[in-house]
Amino acid sequence: MIYLTLFLTFFKIGLFTLGGGYAMIPLIQAEVIDRHGWMTLEQFAEFVGIAESTPGPFAVNISTFCGVTTAGFLGSLCATAGVVLPSVIIILLIASMANRVLNHWSTKSALQGAKPAVVGLLAVAAFSLAGHAFFKGEGELNLTALLLAAGLFTLVRVFKLGAITLILCGAAAGVALQLCGLSF
Amino acid sequence: MLVFGKFGALTFGGGYAIIALMEDEIVHRRRWMTTDELMDLIAIGESTPGPIAVNTATFVGYKLAGIIGSIVSVLALVLPAWAVIFAISGCYLTLRDNPWVAAALGGIRVAAIVLIIQACLRMGMKLKRNWFNGIMLTASFYLVAFPSVSAFYVIMGALLIGLLWHGIRPRFLLKNQEEQP
Known part of the structure; x- marks a missing residue:
């Protein structure tokens, strides 16, 4: 039952995302790419860029996309509902006593443990995406992609470019490189 | 509550971009709550599981108009994002084979990796x-x-x-x- 699987998978992703947005990337990679094969790593990287340049929360964008591509209209509804529901349920459950629950020592200390782990997980995701983009097949270095990444990284650091500008720069550079006959 | 539709539709880039907009609209224009009150809700949105924007929208909706309010604000936040992706995902799959589109997507892929590295560094620095x-x-x-x-x-x-x-x-x-x- 693909609809149920989509719903449950994204429910799980929504439930375990601590810290929002990008913290979700490792979880999506584990479920959507490694376990179910709904997307390739390459498509996933493209989609992170697309999600950044389309309106709305990243989580909603990516769940909708996975839903549509695997099971059409209904699929996208199930996936999106799945990713949003844990938030809504948890917030409504604790709404009346939120401060008491969140200031309780057990909640605080558990979150303190999760924070560094989330960074570690995101680093793995960054490495695997980078490894895939910078090396072609037989460990051959993809110099064009590496230089482009270094260039974009400098732009972000020095000029503090916003995410959308960066994505547009990346797209423009991709087309420009294609014009020069360099593909990657 | 339609206001959340605007957040959903206008916030490119997710998470914190949405929160900045929320503050402007809820605190300064509508005067539904003070900055401090909103900050408390955002802090809660950050430490509960799920996307921060969805958490905060649920909470703000609940504070302003109860359970119905929270459901309406989440729907309004999610619908535009859902509709846009639904619309473009069809084109994406057909256009992907075009060499020029593929080249642009290749560039986008590299840019996305830079964004993820950047997010990772930012989160690491905060520890x-x-x-x-x-x-x-x-x-x-x-x-x-x-x-x-x-x-x-x-x-x-x-x-x-x-x-x-x-x-x-x-x-x-x-x-x-x-x-x-």
Whole structure:
């Protein structure tokens, strides 16, 4: 039952995302790419860029996309509902006593443990995406992609470019490189 | 409550971009709550599971108009995002084979990797530099990268370790100290 699987998978992703947005990337990679094969790593990287340049929360964008591509209209509804529901349920459950629950020592200390782990997980995701983009097949270095990444990284650091500008720069550079006959 | 539709439709880039807009609209224009009140809700949105924008929207909706309010604000936040992706996903799959589109997507892919690295550095910088965080970070990296343990188990384990180390241990030590003299 693909609809149920989509719903449950994204429910799980929504439930375990601590810290929002990008913290979700490792979880999506584990479920959507490694376990179910709904997307390739390459498509996933493209989609992170697309999600950044389309309106709305990243989580909603990516769940909708996975839903549509695997099971059409209904699929996208199930996936999106799945990713949003844990938030809504948890917030409504604790709404009346939120401060008491969140200031309780057990909640605080558990979150303190999760924070560094989330960074570690995101680093793995960054490495695997980078490894895939910078090396072609037989460990051959993809110099064009590496230089482009270094260039974009400098732009972000020095000029503090916003995410959308960066994505547009990346797209423009991709087309420009294609014009020069360099593909990657 | 239609206001949340605007947040959903206008906020490119997710998460914190949405929150900045929320503040402008809710606090300054509509005067539904003060900045401090909204800040409290955002802090809660950050420490509960799920996307921050969705958490905060649920909470703001609940505070303003109860359960119905929260459902309306979440729907309004999610619908535009859902509709846009639904619309473009069809084109994406057909256009992907066009060499020019593929080239642009290749560039986007590299840019996205830069964004993820950037997010990782930013989150890393926010951590306190101490042994506990260093070990947790390295251990979670190693477990997922090499024996490829699922990210879900790593997060569950990290929550448990946090509870034991930061929660139970100090309380246990305190109790022992009290008993000794």
